[in-house]
Amino acid sequence: MSKVIVIGGGPSGMMAALTASKNHEVILIERNNELGKKLKLTGGGRCNITNNRDIDEFFDKVVNNKKFLYSSFYTFTNSDLLNYFSSKNLEYKVEESNDHKVYTKSDKATEVIDILKGDLIQNNVKIMYNTKVIDLIVNNDTVSGVITENNKNIYADKVIISTGGKSYESTGSDGLMYDILQKHNHTLNKLYPALSPLTIEESWIKKLQGIALQKVEISCKIKKKKISKIGDMLFAHFGITGPVVLIMSSYINKLLENDKVTLTIDCLPNVSIDDLSKALRENPNKNVLNNLKGLLPQNFLKGIFDVLDLSDKKTNELSKKDENRIIEYLKNMQLTCNGSLGIKASMVTSGGISVKEINSSTMESKIIKNLYLTGEVIDIDAETGGYNLQIAFSTGYLAGLSV
Incomplete structure (x- = not known):
């Protein structure tokens, strides 16, 4: 033996x-x-x-x-x-x-x-x-x-x-x-670092700190190839985290060493732009924010509408330009990732x-x-x-x- x-x-x-x-x-x-x-x-x-x-x-x-x-x-x-x-x-x-x-x-x-x-x-x-x-x-x-x-x-x-x-x-x-x-x-x-929280350059997302979203789609381009993942995420004071963010971090960790990476977030991957547009204008006499109740967490919507300065906007006062701004933030949110929390905060070593x-x-x-x-x-x-x-x-x- x-x-x-x-x-x-x-x-x-x-x-x-x-x-x-x-x-x-x-x-x-x-x-x-x-x-x-x-x-x-x-x-x-x-x-x-x-x-x-x-x-x-x-x-x-x-x-x-x-x-x-x-x-x-x-x-x-x-x-x-x-x-x-x-x-x-x-x-x-x-x-x-x-x-x-x-x-x-x-x-x-x-x-x-x-x-x-x-x-x-x-x-x-x-x-x-x-x-x-x-x-x-x-x-x-x-x-x-x-x-x-x-x-x-x-x-x-x-x-x-x-x-x-x-x-x-x-x-x-x-x-x-x-x-x-x-x-x-x-x-x-x-x-x-792999499976690590990501830091985000845009300061406005600090207003969303602590807010969780379910089944969002995060995508980015790596060498002209689109990488897309769906899952839950959480906004934090430093940027974003949560299962889908951790997964995405493993695919972009090498890129982040020398450059920033633009992440695109679709908060409603199962809702088309046309359907979202209809929902925004469903009740003309209501506040626009209230029309989206049920689609996304109210605290998240409030944060986004605050950033867009549209919190008190009535549906019948909503311009097409402002409608497009809302849709852009909900369906095509662009965030600049400038790093991660590092290998000590990562779940796994790549x-x-x-x-x-x-x-x-x-x-x-x-x-x-x-x-x-x-x-x-x-x-x-x-x-x-x-x-x-x-x-x-x-x-x-x-x-x-x-x-």
Whole structure:
């Protein structure tokens, strides 16, 4: 029986350790005093375990390097993951109207962590808490163990790295492993914030702070190609956030490094301009704002009408020019995005170790023999909705299976 070291006790590392433990002696090294610290934050603390879409549909939700994930996703699918948790008596729910997201029935991430931890203990995985790995032991392009902070050498036949990215640094994702891997000849593709709130240049949107909109369409052009996403959003003092904004941020993060990006927001994607025009003039004797009651939140409409200086305008006094201004703001709102809140505020790290240097069928490094990489440390990221957690579980499972 060979020995395997897994570095990182997040979802990917726990799954890698668990899978490897079926055939090997496994040591799981975690720098915190608990497992799954970042997992507790997913889904707003509710734990968005995965997504219930068909696994074939997951690839369209991957932003970077989707082809790399074919072996991982099909070796350990979302159905496999849910079957595993069901076998451990975890109750979950599928929110069909919320992009088919899967949550624990109790809305508690701790249930997921407790199951994984319990299974690790049952499978005799040795867990080393409060232990920081500061280097790998590599000779002749082959890994043979790790060096911890107190300069202790721990030897093993195989090493799996599941240390995450640089998002949520307080959970231990400080990017140290990137430096270690670069030192040992791996290529680090530039890091960007993914699934991050966006900052907006226009100052007038501060009047909309705290207002939420449902099922809006946000679009922009990237290299002459239109990217369009539909979902919920929230106005904030710095700009905009919410699920659809976070998703859009992952597509424009590289552009924002050198330029501003114009975002177009259709607040009523299911209402045509003609129908909106009719609604605006439905009751000639009413205030124009009241005619739109029911279509959008009143506090949002009030904010927009204040910006346009049309709050007290009667319908029978509304000029065609002002009607077009209202429609423009509701159907074709132009916002100048000048950045994001950065990698520390992002849910996921975009960029990481190049997929060209990893065997996608086994997750083994092509640079260092017997070294495996999983999850967010690799240059792969996806939209919000449980897809990134599935990437973590799937790549972790494949690595654990392959050692």
